[in-house]
Amino acid sequence: MAEEFGGPYLQMAILCQNVLQEASGQLSFIRITDALSIAGPLKEMQPATITLFAVVGFKAGFAHGKYEIKVNGITPSKNEFMTVNQAVYFEGEDRGVNAIFVLSLALPEEGVYWFDVLLQDVVTTRMPLRVLYQQIVQGFPGAG
Numbered sequence: 001m002a003e004e005f006g007g008p009y010l011q012m013a014i015l016c017q018n019v020l021q022e023a024s025g026q027l028s029f030i031r032i033t034d035a036l037s038i039a040g041p042l043k044e045m046q047p048a049t050i051t052l053f054a055v056v057g058f059k060a061g062f063a064h065g066k067y068e069i070k071v072n073g074i075t076p077s078k079n080e081f082m083t084v085n086q087a088v089y090f091e092g093e094d095r096g097v098n099a100i101f102v103l104s105l106a107l108p109e110e111g112v113y114w115f116d117v118l119l120q121d122v123v124t125t126r127m128p129l130r131v132l133y134q135q136i137v138q139g140f141p142g143a144g
Contacts, residue, residue: 013056039133
């Protein structure tokens, strides 16, 4: 008889602007994203606050019991700037869990932010978010 092992298995890891969850448990993702633009009047980007959702799903495989899912955010300059976590319970086989995190993010700079997804403190995947900054230049009234 073959030994039974393996799992949990990562099913999805996404960043989006909104998540709808039906009474049946089915999920709909609104505006899945890996990049966003921020505009402002200054030459350099000032810290900006945004809200995104991180959705992480696993299938149990042969895993049973309580686990912890964690998402760590890392800035382009390699500083950890946020962490969220959620305890989940795996029931085995094709049974899965979805963890939905509301991320209220204070973004200090432009560049690529990484969101590490950890299960039991082991990185299972990384989600990128590229933040682009554009200065808004306004002309003078009557010019032109």
